Amino acid sequence: MTVNSSPQLWIYDTTLRDGTQREGLSVSLEDKLRIARRLDELGIPFIEGGWPGANPKDEQLFWQLKQQPLKQAQIVPFCSTRRPLQKASSESMLQTILASGTLWVTIFGKSWDLHVTEGLKTSLAENLEMIRDTIEYLCGQGRRVIYDAEHWFDGYKHNPDYALKTIKTAVAAGAEWLVLCDTNGGTLPHEVSQIVTDVKKNCPDIQLGIHTHNDSDTAIANALAGVMAGVTMVQGTINGYGERCGNANLCSLIPNLQLKLGYKCIAPNQLSNLAQTSSFVSEVVNLAPDEHAPFVGRSAFAHKGGIHVSAVQKNPLTYEHIEPEKVGNLRRIVISEQAGISNVLAKANGFGIELDKNHPATREILQRLKQLESQGYQFEAAEASFELLMREVLQTRPSFFQVKGFQIHCDLGKGLETTKALATVKVAVKDEDIWEAAEGNGPVAALDAALRKALVKFYPQINTFELTDYKVRIINGNSGTSATTRAMVEIGNGIQRWTTIGVSNNILEASYQAVVEGLEYGLLLHSLVD
Known part of the structure; x- marks a missing residue:
């Protein structure tokens, strides 16, 4: 019998909260539910769902997951400590957190004295009381608490004695995890190593986590440094989404931790779904995937x-x-x-x-x-x-059709109105010349429609082809209007997608080449299946 001696790390995903704070990223309730379930399948043990009470969408997310729970992951709400000079038991935002019905709760509090005096406009002593009162109240309500020490590294560097008081207060109040946050993303790996080591000496019996941002392009390196110094929870987001420059990217962290450093994060069969999870999340949030991303990008290998x-x-x-x-x-x-x-x-x-x-x-x-x-x-x-x-x-290219000529006429719209185009084509198919015409919202769309119209009675499978993308690039811009143009089209049939290219100093000629080859390749795929 083989005993797995790999040390366990706990992955905490905050894509649904911190990740959605990325500029240009917006998700619906259904999007958040789909991502949560996909992360659950990936084997992520902690999934931060958002801040119930901050917006209706997050409240609905927790309500939905109460009705249809995740398979293995703990869904976790996020909230701040109570406000200055209030009582935790009377804070409406904490009541909303309790109403979410989760076992675990993540609370963040201030570690940096600058934020206490300038941001909260309260005393250092009151900030400690806010931490204590909030955590004790939640623990008294049967909740298990993860404490995020916000701006921890900056706070420690400016006033280490006070920063340590904040986390010792959290531990004494009942927090089970202390997560050290590099909220501004300005800390470097050697600083993380030293500061985590100091924290372990001062709080030897508490589980430590780390939460890093990428403002210095060191979020992953900082998280790895934290783990090697002794933290056992790593927070991050899928694809590194997050505020400003993003968070630590779990799509790089997990394989580095598991395959390079020998930690156990998720099961091997779940790790083999990492690239697909990365693509799935980018599709759901409607952001182009980073094809050059390490491990999961299309160009990574x-x-x-x-x-x-x-x-x-x-x-x-x-x-x-x-x-x-x-x-x-x-x-x-x-x-x-x-x-x-x-x-x-x-x-x-x-x-x-x-x-x-x-x-x-x-x-x-x-x-x-x-x-x-x-x-x-x-x-x-x-x-x-x-x-x-x-x-x-190799002289094995089938000849499905031959385009003998085409013309395109455009009617100019007024203002922002769409320019309508009419394309006529002459196509030879099986020794028969076919003339057809079709309209489109632009010359390429019209040409594509006219070609399909001419070919469909000979090749009905063309009805399944869809032009899904069209890109044009000027290659030598210093040549002015006579510059060489490269056109690419992507076509799909519901099962596969393929890309073809055309190059010419005439943009319509380049587009024509790409469209014709796209249709031809689709017919080739169909013939190979038959």
Whole structure:
């Protein structure tokens, strides 16, 4: 029988409270419920749901989770200590916290004397009484208390004696956890290590946690320093969302703690869902995922340079610090002008195309790739177009249709009115010339609609294709209106999505290339399934 001797760390997620304080991030009640349940599935033991009483949405969240509890996680409300010169038992905000019906409650109080005298406009003695009275009252009501020592590190650096009095007061009043907060995000790792060590000497029998912000770009390093100095609770958010520059990113902290330092945070099978959880949360909050995020980003295990690709195919340890599957990610071979034969062979294998490195076509594919990229193509972001290029060189690219010409006419709107466009196309399908026309809210939409209209009676599956994204970039802006334009379109069929590219000094020509290849690739996928 194997005994798991890995030390336990407790992960405390505050995405639903601190994370939602990020500028530009807004979530509905349903969004918060979906995220809470996903974090529960990930195995997060503590989930901070918000501040009931501060807004109706958070009150409703706790009510909903009372009706349909999470499977394993403790949902935790957040609140401040009572106000100066009041009684905790008469504070309406604490009554709302109690009404949320949770076992655990997180209370934050002031550690920095500056905030006591300037922010609260009260005495240092009264602040200690606010901490004591609030925690004793909540414990007396059967609640277990996590005490967040706000601005702890700044407070300790300015007045260590008083800062220590605040947390000793919290412990004496019944708090079970002391969480040391770097609220301004200005502390550095060596300071965290020293200060946590000092706290452990002064409060040897209390469980310590750490809450770090990223204003100095050291939130993760500070949290790791805290753990190595003895804290056993780590607070953070999914994707590092949070006030100003964000909080410590749990998507990096958890694998660093578990895979690198040997702590037990969540189960291995839950860790393998980390990348999917990161993507899920970014989708729910409607923020673009950071493709270059460590561990969970799409590019975290992407290999572009030819030497890198050749080496990683022989032994992934040459250019990967962990196995991507451990966090639910994938290894990707990227195609670009920096590619070598290894990149081409790897992509061919991924496309299900047999290709030998000694075949003349392999060298031709690589040469055409480099030539086209020098003209402005970017195949690493448009792999569908690269597969079509590869099949063209190998003479296995199907010919579903041929566009013989197109015209676009635009009616200018007035003011902010939408510009209407009319596109006409001439398409040859199975030795038959088809003329069609369609309108759209812009020239690309009109062209896409006209092409579909011409092709759908021959290929009804086109009805399932949807143009989901369209991007244009000017490559050489110093050429003025004759600059080269790169257009990319993303198309999906409800199951898969693919991206194609077009390049021209005519924006409509570049867009036409991308749209045509997008439809062609969708038909290719359908034919391969059939």
